[in-house]
Amino acid sequence: MTGNVLFYGLFNATIGIVLVMVNTPIQTMMQKLVPPAMQGRVFMLSGTVSSLLMPLGTLVFGALFDRLAAWLILLIAGAGTLVLVLTAMIYAQKTQLLIEYPA
Secondary structure, eight states: OHHHHHHHHHHHHHHHHHHHHHHHHHHHHHHHHSOHHHHHHHHHHHHHHHHHHHHHHHHHHHHHHHHSOHHHHHHHHHHHHHHHHHHHHHHHHHTTTTSSSOO
């Protein structure tokens, strides 16, 4: 039991750290790119959309976990995320979107 608690505690801490490492540069870049007069609207819309999609994701994945094997759902979701990230990276590189913001 202690091993499970430690594993999931470390797992959640890792996810929290990674989310901060991803969201901070994105928010900084958005603050630089979005005109100050539009920042309130853009950030409010971003927060609202993410708040609305969270329960929807919970419903969809809850229904999927009832009907399919967990490993299959996680494999498909991971592969979909990987394809989405690679596509975004290729698009950003081809359009030279990140010239002002090098890694």
